[in-house]
Amino acid sequence: MGELAAFIILSVVTLVSAxxxxxxxxxxxxALSLVPCFLGIAGLFVLLQAEFVAGIQVLIYAGGITVxxxxxxxxxxxxxxxRFRQVNEQVPLGVLASAALAVLLVVTLxxxxxxxxxxxxxxxxAAAIGxxxxxxxxxxxxxxxxxxxxxxxxxxxxxRRER
Amino acid sequence: xxxxxxxxxxxxxxxxxxGLYALLTRRNAVAILMGIELMLNAANINLVAFNRYVxxxxxxxxxxxxxxxxxxxxxxxxxxxLVISAYRRLRTIRVDEIxxxxx
Amino acid sequence: xxxxxWLIPLxxxxxxxAIVAFGRRLPGAGSYVAVAxxxxxxLVSIGLFLEMLGGGPPAQLSLRWMILGExxxxxxxxxxxxxxxxxxxxxxxxxxxxxxxxxxxxGDPRFPRFFAYLxxxxxxxxxxxxxxxxxxxxxxxxxxxxxSYLLIGFYFERPSAxxxxxxxxxxxxxxxxxxxxxxxxxxxxxGTFQFEEIFARVREGxxxxxxxxxxxxxxLVAVLLFGGAVGKSAQVPLHTWLPDAMEGxxxxxxxxxxxxxxxxxxxxxxxxxxxxxxSGGQTALHVVAYVGGVTALMAATIAVVQDDIKRxxxxxxxxxxxxxxxxxxxxxxxxxxxxxxxxxxxxxLLFLGAGSVIHAVHTNSIKEMGGLARVMPSTYWTFLIGxxxxxxxxxxxxxxxxxxxxxxxxxxxxxxxxxxxxxxxxTAFYMFRVVFYTFGGTLRKHDAHPHExxxxxxxxxxxxxxxxxxxxxxxxPAFGAPIKHFIEFEGIKHVPFSAGLALLSTGIAGAxxxxxxxxxxxxxxxxxGLRRAAGPLYALVEGKYFFDEVYAVAVVRPTLWxxxxxxxxxxxxxxGIVNLAGVAGLRxxxxxxxxxxxxxxxxxxxxxxxxxxxxxxxxxxxxGRVENYLLAIALGVIVLAAxxxxx
Numbered sequence: 001m002g003e004l005a006a007f008i009i010l011s012v013v014t015l016v017s018a019x020x021x022x023x024x025x026x027x028x029x030x031a032l033s034l035v036p037c038f039l040g041i042a043g044l045f046v047l048l049q050a051e052f053v054a055g056i057q058v059l060i061y062a063g064g065i066t067v068x069x070x071x072x073x074x075x076x077x078x079x080x081x082x083r084f085r086q087v088n089e090q091v092p093l094g095v096l097a098s099a100a101l102a103v104l105l106v107v108t109l110x111x112x113x114x115x116x117x118x119x120x121x122x123x124x125x126a127a128a129i130g131x132x133x134x135x136x137x138x139x140x141x142x143x144x145x146x147x148x149x150x151x152x153x154x155x156x157x158x159x160r161r162e163r
Numbered sequence: 164x165x166x167x168x169x170x171x172x173x174x175x176x177x178x179x180x181x182g183l184y185a186l187l188t189r190r191n192a193v194a195i196l197m198g199i200e201l202m203l204n205a206a207n208i209n210l211v212a213f214n215r216y217v218x219x220x221x222x223x224x225x226x227x228x229x230x231x232x233x234x235x236x237x238x239x240x241x242x243x244x245l246v247i248s249a250y251r252r253l254r255t256i257r258v259d260e261i262x263x264x265x266x
Numbered sequence: 267x268x269x270x271x272w273l274i275p276l277x278x279x280x281x282x283x284a285i286v287a288f289g290r291r292l293p294g295a296g297s298y299v300a301v302a303x304x305x306x307x308x309l310v311s312i313g314l315f316l317e318m319l320g321g322g323p324p325a326q327l328s329l330r331w332m333i334l335g336e337x338x339x340x341x342x343x344x345x346x347x348x349x350x351x352x353x354x355x356x357x358x359x360x361x362x363x364x365x366x367x368x369x370x371x372x373g374d375p376r377f378p379r380f381f382a383y384l385x386x387x388x389x390x391x392x393x394x395x396x397x398x399x400x401x402x403x404x405x406x407x408x409x410x411x412x413x414s415y416l417l418i419g420f421y422f423e424r425p426s427a428x429x430x431x432x433x434x435x436x437x438x439x440x441x442x443x444x445x446x447x448x449x450x451x452x453x454x455x456x457g458t459f460q461f462e463e464i465f466a467r468v469r470e471g472x473x474x475x476x477x478x479x480x481x482x483x484x485x486l487v488a489v490l491l492f493g494g495a496v497g498k499s500a501q502v503p504l505h506t507w508l509p510d511a512m513e514g515x516x517x518x519x520x521x522x523x524x525x526x527x528x529x530x531x532x533x534x535x536x537x538x539x540x541x542x543x544x545s546g547g548q549t550a551l552h553v554v555a556y557v558g559g560v561t562a563l564m565a566a567t568i569a570v571v572q573d574d575i576k577r578x579x580x581x582x583x584x585x586x587x588x589x590x591x592x593x594x595x596x597x598x599x600x601x602x603x604x605x606x607x608x609x610x611x612x613x614x615l616l617f618l619g620a621g622s623v624i625h626a627v628h629t630n631s632i633k634e635m636g637g638l639a640r641v642m643p644s645t646y647w648t649f650l651i652g653x654x655x656x657x658x659x660x661x662x663x664x665x666x667x668x669x670x671x672x673x674x675x676x677x678x679x680x681x682x683x684x685x686x687x688x689x690x691x692x693t694a695f696y697m698f699r700v701v702f703y704t705f706g707g708t709l710r711k712h713d714a715h716p717h718e719x720x721x722x723x724x725x726x727x728x729x730x731x732x733x734x735x736x737x738x739x740x741x742x743p744a745f746g747a748p749i750k751h752f753i754e755f756e757g758i759k760h761v762p763f764s765a766g767l768a769l770l771s772t773g774i775a776g777a778x779x780x781x782x783x784x785x786x787x788x789x790x791x792x793x794x795g796l797r798r799a800a801g802p803l804y805a806l807v808e809g810k811y812f813f814d815e816v817y818a819v820a821v822v823r824p825t826l827w828x829x830x831x832x833x834x835x836x837x838x839x840x841x842g843i844v845n846l847a848g849v850a851g852l853r854x855x856x857x858x859x860x861x862x863x864x865x866x867x868x869x870x871x872x873x874x875x876x877x878x879x880x881x882x883x884x885x886x887x888x889x890g891r892v893e894n895y896l897l898a899i900a901l902g903v904i905v906l907a908a909x910x911x912x913x
Contacts, residue, residue, distance in 0.1 A: 004166045011174045018178055018201055022185035022194075030194060041178075041204050044171065048215040050225050053232075057207075060232055065200060065239045072243045073193055076250040087188045088259055090897055094187035097900045098180040104907055105176035114168050119220035128222050129229070137226055144233050151237030159244035161251070187897050262890040 007047055014040030025086050027077060031069045038062040052126040171212035179205035192246045192256040196239060203235045268317065268325035270310055271343050271396060274353065277306040278388035285382040296378035297368045300385045304364050307392060308357035311350075318350040319752070326398065337457045344398030344461070347752050351603065352395045352533055355610045358733075359525045360388050362726040366618050367517040369723035370625060380420060380515065387413035391526050395533065399459035400449045403534065407445070407498070410527045411438050417522060418514040430510040437507040441497015448490030455483065465540040474546070488541040488550035491534065492557075499531025499587045502561040506813050508584055512576040516621030519576060524583045524617050525610040532590045532606050539599055539755055555595025559675075559682045561588030566692035567807045570699070574630045575620045578700050582656065583613055585689060589671055592686060598674030599755040605667035608738050612655035612663055615730035619649035622723055623704060626716040632703040634714075639705035641716045646705050648727040653701050655734040657694035658775040660768070663738030669771050670741060677761050687774055694778025702786035 017037040024030045038061040045054035122128045133141045178201055185198025207228045214224025250256045253263070281303030285296040292299050314325070328342030345353070364384060371380050390413055394406025412435075419431030453459060455476065456467050467473075468484065476483035495501070500508035511523050522528070535542065535554060542550040562585045569581035586609050593602035622645045627635055639646040655662035658669070668690060675683040709716070718724070740749045743763040750760055784790045797804050809815070889895075 004170075007166050007170055007174075011170075014174065015177055015181070018181045021197055021201065022181050022189070027191055027194060030197060034197060034200070037201070038204065041208060044174070044208055045211055045228075047166075048171070048211045050211045050215070050228070053207075053211055053225050053228050056229060056232055060236055061200070061204070065236060068239060068243055069193060069197065072246055075247060076193070076256050077191075084190070084257070086191055086194065088190045088893055090893060091188050093897055093901075094184050097187060097897065097904060098184040100904050100908075101183060101900070102177060102180040104904060104911065105180070106173055108907075108911060109169060109172045109176065115217055117217040117219050121215065121219050122222070125222065125225065129226060132222055132226055140226070140230060144230050148233060148237055151241050155240040155244035158241065159247045183900060187893060187900060190893075258893060259891050 003047060007044070010040045010043040010047065013037075014044065027073055027086065028070070031066060031073060034066050034069070035062050038066070049121050050125060052129055168212055168216040171208055175205040175208040175212070178202075178208070190257045190259055192249070192258055192261075193243070195258065196242050196246070199242075200235060200239065203231060203238075207231055268314070268345070269327075271314065271325050271327055271345050274307045274310050274314075274357075275389045275392035275396060277303040277310075278385040278392065279303075282382050282385035282389060285378050285385060289378040292378070294368065296381045297364075297371075300381035301361065301364045301368070303385055304357060304360050304388050307388065308361045311353040311357040314345055315350045315354045318345070318347055328398065337453075339401065340399065340460060341402050342398040342460075343396040345396065348533075348536060348603065349395050351607060351753060353392065355529075355607050356388070356391050356395060356526050359610050359614045359730070360391075360521060362730050363517050363521045363525075363614060363618065366520075366621070366723050366726040367515075369720045370517055370621055371515065376420070380417075383413055383416050383420070384518075384521070387417065387522060387527070391530070394530055398461055400452065400461070400464075400538075401459045403537070404446065404449060407494070407530065407534070408442065410522070410530060411435065411442070411498070414438075414511070414522050414527055417518040418511045420514055420518065424513065426510075427513040430507075430513040434507040434511050437504050438497040441494045441504050443493075444490045445494025445497075448487045448493070451478070451483070451487050451490065461537065464538075468540055468544050474544070482546045482549075484541060485545040485549045488538070488545045489553055491538055491541065492550065492554055495531030495535050495591075496557065497531075498534070499528050499591070500561075500584045501531070501557050501588060501591060502564055503813065505561060505565065505584050506810075506817065509577050509580045509810075512574070512580050516576065516617060516624060519580070520614045520617030520621065523580065524613040528583060528587055529590075529606050529610060532587060532594065532602060535591070535594050536599065536603055536606075539594070542594075543755070543757065551595045551597065553595070554591050555679070555682060558588045558591025558593075558595055559685045561585070562592060562689040563588075563685045563692075564811060566689045566696070568810050569696045570692055571804070571808050572696075573633050575623065575632050575635075575700060575704065576617070576630055578632070578696060579613070579616055579620060582616075582693065582696070585693065586613065586656075589668065589686065589689065592682060593671035593674055596671070596674040596678045596682065597758050598671055598761075599758055600750050600753050600760065601667065601670035601674050603753050604670055604741050604749050605664075608655070608663035608667040608734075611730055611737055612652045612734040615648060615652040615727060615734050616656065618723070618727055618730065619645050619652060622719040622727065623649075623716075625719055625723070627709075627711055627714040629711055629714070632700055634711035635704045635709065636707040637705070637709045638716055642718045644718060644724040644727060648724075648731040649705070650701060651731045651734050653697040655738070657697050657779060658690055658771060659694075659779075660772055661735070661738065661742070663734050663736070665768075665771070665775075666738035666741040669768050672771055673761050673764060673767055676764075676767060687770075690771060690774045691778045694775040695782045698779045698782035699786050702782060706787055 014037050017033045017035075017040065020033040021030045021037060024033065038057060042054040042057040042062070045051070045057055182198045182201030182205060185201065186195055189195050189198065210224045210228045210231070212224075214222065214228075218224070246256050249261055253261055255261065278300075281300045284292060284299050289296060294301075324344055324346035326342065326344050328340050331339045331341045333339070364381075367380065367384065371377055374380065387410060390406050390409030392406075394403055394410060397403035397406055415431045415435040418434050419428050421427045422431075449459070452464060455473060456464055458464060458467075473484040473487070474482075478486055497504045508523060508528065512519055514523070542548070542554060545551070565581045565584035565588060569578050569585060572578045572581060586605070590602045590605050590609070593605060622642065623635065623638060624630055626638070626642060626645075629635070651662065655664040658665045660666075672683065672686055672690070675686050739745055740752075741747050747763070754760075785793055785796065800807075806812075
């Protein structure tokens with residue numbers, strides 16, 4: 001029961017802050033609301049026995065990406081963005097589409113019988129993930145790092161002030 | 164009621180729909196990027212949840228989640244660079260005003 | 267040598283091509299090449315001549331050109347005694363004149379072009395001489411006419427030279443037209459151009475019975491061919507071009523208008539002599555004789571009153587050509603050709619001497635010259651030799667050949683003999699009038715500083731003077747008159763030499779010279795008194811018998827009038843029809859244009875308009891805003907997913 005309660009609390013935190021993110025008229029508030037949202041998701045990862053992923057989630061999302069987004073907001077809008085209308089004219093249709101999709105997904109996944117896997121996760125996932133990245137998943141690891149490098153260079157080139 | 168796969172999937176589906184909503188309605192490019200982050204996180208929840216409940220013996224789901232987080236970071240970096248570049252050139256980051264390619 | 271006859275016209279032709287291609291870059295700016303070309307031809311010609319001296323059959327070289335229907339056309343060269351002699355004259359005299367031209371044309375801006383034209387002329391002339399058929403002869407005939415035109419108009423900056431070249435070309439064309447008709451008549455009736463075949467058929471009497479429009483065909487053909495000779499050899503009434511042709515450079519006058527081209531008419535008559543000889547009652551020969559006789563006398567009288575040294579020589583040339591024709595017409599086949607040969611040498615000499623004088627004093631008028639004997643000894647002595655030869659003083663070349671003609675004429679027609687004798691007298695008179703005016707007395711043009719010409723000009727004079735003295739001896743009875751055995755026409759008996767007639771001829775020449783000396787040297791008889799005594803005759807001669815004026819009224823004006831009328835016809839009728847067709851075309855085009863504009867363009871525009879209208883509607887879908895596209899995608903996915911679920 002404890003797990004369920006924790007899940008409900010974490011889900012509520014995540015979804016409520018996500019609602020604030022997508023609806024708030026203040027862009028800075030939206031960005032800041034990302035933090036509890038990401039932290040909630042990290043908590044869900046812990047519930048799913050993925051402690052390493054949760055740690056990474058906290059470091060990259062709650063730490064890095066949120067800060068980056070805030071930086072960009074400050075560099076571009078230079079403020080809260082309250083001077084402008086933050087949403088466009090397709091709000092009703094957007095609500096309709098999102099709601100329809102949500103209903104569709106929920107109905108589908110509730111109506112589906114999910115296969116139950118056997119076995120259990122290793123106790124120390126970080127070590128297992130580390131060895132997997134250097135053995136079976138080494139190609140994925142390398143390509144990801146390459147993509148990271150390219151994105152890094154690309155971001156610099158794109159954002160650089162042109163002479 | 165036992166905590167199960169369906170709970171996580173429901174949460175992730177709702178989170179995904181919220182992200183989609185941000186994508187469809189926001190005018191600010193940064194806000195749209197935030198929506199995309201939400202959607203990626205929803206996908207991550209799915210991956211880790213499937214890993215935990217469907218194939219607990221393997222760690223592939225978590226590994227994919229890590230790769231997705233990395234790529235999300237790349238995406239955020241490049242996307243935000245684009246936003247800055249666009250702002251510098253067009254003095255706006257409102258996607259409905261960025262229409263120089265339109266005939 | 268007999269196999270090499272094709273080389274003779276080839277050398278000058280190659281020289282022509284080389285000069286045209288390379289011009290000034292050649293040694294001597296092309297002149298040495300030209301001299302080498304004609305010189306090589308001269309060597310081959312001399313070799314050939316020496317071989318022909320020993321007798322033997324003619325050299326023949328023939329090539330089938332094409333077959334016209336049932337008639338084969340052969341082109342070929344043929345060298346018999348007649349053409350061997352002509353080749354010798356053309357190439358030797360030509361070589362001397364080529365060498366002389368190096369000095370005379372020195373410094374001329376179109377120096378290489380001059381030698382190119384001369385070489386082309388030499389090649390054409392040799393082609394004419396070598397031809398073994400009428401067609402090739404006619405080709406050479408027209409080519410030398412072209413060269414004559416080019417060289418008379420060599421100083422084309424001068425309008426008089428340009429007009430003279432056109433006059434020469436057109437006047438000779440009149441004769442050429444008749445000649446062409448004659449050639450066509452021969453081909454029509456005999457089916458061949460080959461001389462030998464024609465002559466053989468004519469001797470068999472192939473054309474003897476035929477008539478054309480009441481005229482015996484053979485006589486008609488012969489007279490038509492003679493028409494060509496009248497034009498080319500400047501016989502009355504087509505002689506008017508030759509004096510005007512003196513506008514060309516003096517070496518040209520010497521080569522073309524004294525020694526070779528104008529003699530081509532005489533050569534052509536001699537070549538086709540069979541046709542004349544066989545014509546009924548020898549009518550054609552009488553035509554030749556009378557035309558020649560009248561020409562000789564008329565030109566001699568005009569020469570007496572001319573003051574331009576080159577025009578005196580030009581009229582003298584006409585006169586001497588008339589004498590040659592007279593000789594041929596009076597059955598003096600040998601005499602005519604003999605005179606052609608000697609005349610070529612001494613008349614070329616006289617022209618070159620005149621050129622030397624003109625070169626020195628820069629005037630053509632003998633009345634402005636004088637006293638040149640002291641400053642130009644080489645020119646004086648050689649000119650004197652030429653004048654003596656022309657006057658017919660023994661033992662110079664002209665005496666022997668002119669005596670032959672007088673002899674033949676004396677035996678056949680007293681009237682023509684009187685004309686020939688009078689011509690001889692006048693010839694001696696006007697020649698020495700020129701000599702006394704030019705070389706005697708004192709210089710009357712005071713701003714001139716005469717000087718002897720350079721050796722490159724005087725040496726050819728001496729070579730030609732040598733020939734002018736000695737070449738006549740081949741007809742001297744003391745040496746057995748070898749020319750009579752070399753050039754002879756079977757069927758004609760030679761008239762025996764007559765010492766009395768020779769004495770008479772010498773006396774006539776002496777009288778002419780004596781009278782000239784009385785008037786112009788000792789001045790016993792004043793020239794003005796002579797002029798008054800002659801009265802209207804003088805006016806007639808001074809006006810050159812008014813041929814030019816009569817032609818202007820009778821030929822040139824009507825021709826111009828006809829041309830003008832034709833021009834009007836062209837402008838109003840031909841152009842009218844053309845314009846009418848054009849206007850009609852324009853109208854039809856306008857109709858087409860309307861059709862194009864409204865039907866064709868309409869369809870095209872309709873297609874375009876439809877595409878545009880559809881695009882105009884569909885363009886609103888393309889908002890350019892990502893959110894809209896995204897919404898559409900999302901809705902699409904949802905609809906698809908819902909459809910998948912509900913299925």
